[in-house]
Amino acid sequence: xxxxxxxxxxxxxxxxxxxxxxxxxxxxxxxxxxxxxxxxxxxxxxxxxxxxxxxxxxxxxxxxxxxxxxxxxxxxxxxxxxxxxxxxxxxxxxxxxxxxxxxxxxxxxxxxxxxxxxxxxxxxxxxxxxxxxxxxxxxxxxxxxxxxxxxxxxxxxxxxxxxxxxxxxxxxxxxxxxxxxxxxxxxxxxxxxxxxxxxxxxxxxxxxxxxxxxxxxxxxxxxxxxxxxxxxxxxxxxxxxxxxxxxxxxxxxxxxxxxxxxxxxxxxxxxxxxxxxxxxxxxxxxxxxxxxxxxxxxxxxxxxxxxxxxxxxxxxxxxxxxxxxxxxxxxxxxxxxx
Numbered sequence: 001x002x003x004x005x006x007x008x009x010x011x012x013x014x015x016x017x018x019x020x021x022x023x024x025x026x027x028x029x030x031x032x033x034x035x036x037x038x039x040x041x042x043x044x045x046x047x048x049x050x051x052x053x054x055x056x057x058x059x060x061x062x063x064x065x066x067x068x069x070x071x072x073x074x075x076x077x078x079x080x081x082x083x084x085x086x087x088x089x090x091x092x093x094x095x096x097x098x099x100x101x102x103x104x105x106x107x108x109x110x111x112x113x114x115x116x117x118x119x120x121x122x123x124x125x126x127x128x129x130x131x132x133x134x135x136x137x138x139x140x141x142x143x144x145x146x147x148x149x150x151x152x153x154x155x156x157x158x159x160x161x162x163x164x165x166x167x168x169x170x171x172x173x174x175x176x177x178x179x180x181x182x183x184x185x186x187x188x189x190x191x192x193x194x195x196x197x198x199x200x201x202x203x204x205x206x207x208x209x210x211x212x213x214x215x216x217x218x219x220x221x222x223x224x225x226x227x228x229x230x231x232x233x234x235x236x237x238x239x240x241x242x243x244x245x246x247x248x249x250x251x252x253x254x255x256x257x258x259x260x261x262x263x264x265x266x267x268x269x270x271x272x273x274x275x276x277x278x279x280x281x282x283x284x285x286x287x288x289x290x291x292x293x294x295x296x297x298x299x300x301x302x303x304x305x306x307x308x309x310x311x312x313x314x315x316x317x318x319x320x321x322x323x324x325x326x327x328x329x330x331x332x333x334x335x336x337x338x
Contacts, residue, residue: 018114019114019117019118019140020039020040020140022114022118023039023118023121024038024039024040026118026121026122026125027039027121027125027135027136029125029129030125030128030129030133030134030135031134031135031136032101032102032132032133032134034046034047034048034049034101034134035102035134035136039135039136039137040137041137043137044102044104044136044137045136046101046102046134046136046159048101048161053161053163054163055163055164055165056161056162056163056164057098057161057162057163057164057167058159058160058161059093059096059098059159059160059161059162060093060157060158060159060160061088061089061090061092061093061157061158062089062155062156062157062158063085063088063089063092063155063156064085064088064153064154064155064156065081065084065085065088065154065155065189066189066190066192066193067192067193067196068081068084068187068189068192068211068212069081069151069152069153069154070192070196071192071196071204071208071211071212072212073150073151073152074201074204074205074208075205075208075212077208077212078116078119078120078123079119079120079122079123079126080123080212080213080214081120081123081154081212081214082105082119082120082121082122082123082124082125082126082127082154083123083124083126083127083130083214083215083217084123084127084188084189084214084215085105085123085124085127085154085155085156086103086124086127086128086130086131086133086156086158086217087127087131087188087189087214087215087216087217088156088189088215088244089103089156089157089158090103090127090131090133090158090160090217090219091215091217091218091219091242091244091298091299092158092242092244093158093159093160094160094218094219094222094223094240094242095168095240095241095242095255096162096167096168096169096240097162097166097167097168097226097237097240098160098161098162099132099160099161099162099219099223100131100132100133100158100159100160100219101133101134101159101160101161102133102134102135102136102158102159103124103127103128103133103134103135103136103156103157103158103159104135104136104137104138104139104156104157104158105121105124105135105138105139105154105155105156105157106138106139106141106153106154106155106156106157107120107121107138107139107140107141107152107153107154108141108143108146108147108152108153108154109141109142109143109147109151109152109153110142110143110144110145110146110147110148110149110151111142111144111149111150112150112152117140120152120154123214124138124156127214127217130217130219130220131217131219131220132219132220133158133160133219166226166230168226168235168237168238168239168240169255170238170239170254170255170256170257170302171257172235172238172239173238173239173255173256173257173260173302173328174238174260174328175260175328175329175330176305176327176328177238177239177302177303177304177305177327177328178302178303178305178308178324178326178327178328179252179262179264179300179301179302179303179324179325179326179327179328180300180301180302180303180308180311180312180322180323180324180325181268181269181297181299181300181322181323181324181325182216182218182297182298182299182300182301182315182320182321182322183216183296183297183298183320183321183322184216184243184272184294184296184297184298184299185213185214185215185216185298186210186211186213186272186274187211187213187274187275187293187294188215188216188243188244188294188298189215189244190244190245190247190292190293190294191278191292191293192211194278194282194284194292195211195278197282198278198281198282198284199278199281207274210274211274215298216298216299218298218299218320220318221314221315221318221319221320222237222240222299222301224314224318225237225311225314225315228314235304236303236304236307236311237301237302237303237311238302238303238304239255239256239301239302240255240299240300240301240302241254241255241299241300241302242298242299243294243297243298243299243300244294245292246291247290247291247292247293247294247295248264248290248291248295248297248300248335248337249290249291249335249337250291251300252264252300252335253333253334253335255302256328256331256333256335257333258332258333259330259331259332260328260329260330260331260333261328261329261330261331261332261333261334261335261336262326262327262328262329262331262334262335262336263326263327263329263336263338264325264326264335264336264337264338265325265326265338266290266295266337266338268323268324268325268326269296269297269323269325270296271295271296272295272296275289275293275295275296278293287337290337297325300325301322302328308324
């Protein structure tokens with residue numbers, strides 16, 4: 001009878017151990033002072049800074065990159081999708097005004113060269129450093145038979161903190177407030193199932209650089225605004241929406257009080273060409289586009305109209321272009337794009 005080993009069944013423990021050794025010095029680059037232990041234990045340790053928060057509330061998120069990974073596989077380029085995994089999570093908790101503290105990743109595959117795995121984690125670490133968030137651990141799961149050789153899935157988990165009195169939940173949004181749109185970095189990480197349906201394999205491969213442009217991380221500029229406004233009697237930023245799946249209609253409605261709606265003027269910014277290319281090739285309805293894609297606006301801030309010039313100027317100085325794209329009106333969580 002032929003002997004069967006774990007390696008012959010498709011799982012290489014020795015290779016996994018070597019990979020984890022390569023990860024340690026990489027992950028350490030993102031460590032904040034609050035990280036107490038090195039990666040590789042049965043749990044990760046993060047000490048909440050007592051001198052920074054009086055009533056800290058933990059905010060968490062879990063999200064993945066989706067079928068954008070198919071483009072990375074097609075292009076054989078793996079160093080940016082890790083940034084997407086981080087961005088999708090840290091931008092989400094930022095909507096509550098939370099500062100990202102630590103991040104864990106989950107990579108699942110059947111068989112993938114270690115060099116590709118390392119590129120993926122380099123991207124994750126890059127995203128963590130962009131958001132000043134510590135990569136404290138994760139799971140690299142080799143599962144023969146679950147994925148085709150060369151394919152993989154990637155997801156992330158983030159925990160952040162916000163002072164209880166500073167939580168942004170949209171409850172302070174008032175009629176007359178304005179919507180400030182922050183430029184996206186392209187498609188970000190949503191709508192790729194449709195993109196792959198509309199564009200041919202040849203087009204996807206030719207346009208891979210633009211399609212794989214990583215999701216923009218808004219943590220540093222937005223937290224900078226929030227910290228400057230800390231202690232003021234009135235919230236300068238009254239609502240934040242990360243424009244991902246469901247785009248303008250679903251994500252903005254999520255933060256509105258019951259008696260408020262918004263009107264968005266789509267001619268207030270120039271939609272990047274990539275979105276119009278997808279729309280034209282797929283004969284996609286205009287409303288559908290604004291319900292799937294970010295259309296060039298990756299995050300929306302609902303702000304006090306008296307702070308418009310100050311915030312736009314401040315964001316510009318921090319490297320983020322923004323402009324007024326709409327206003328808050330009476331309504332029942334209604335979103336109108338005109």
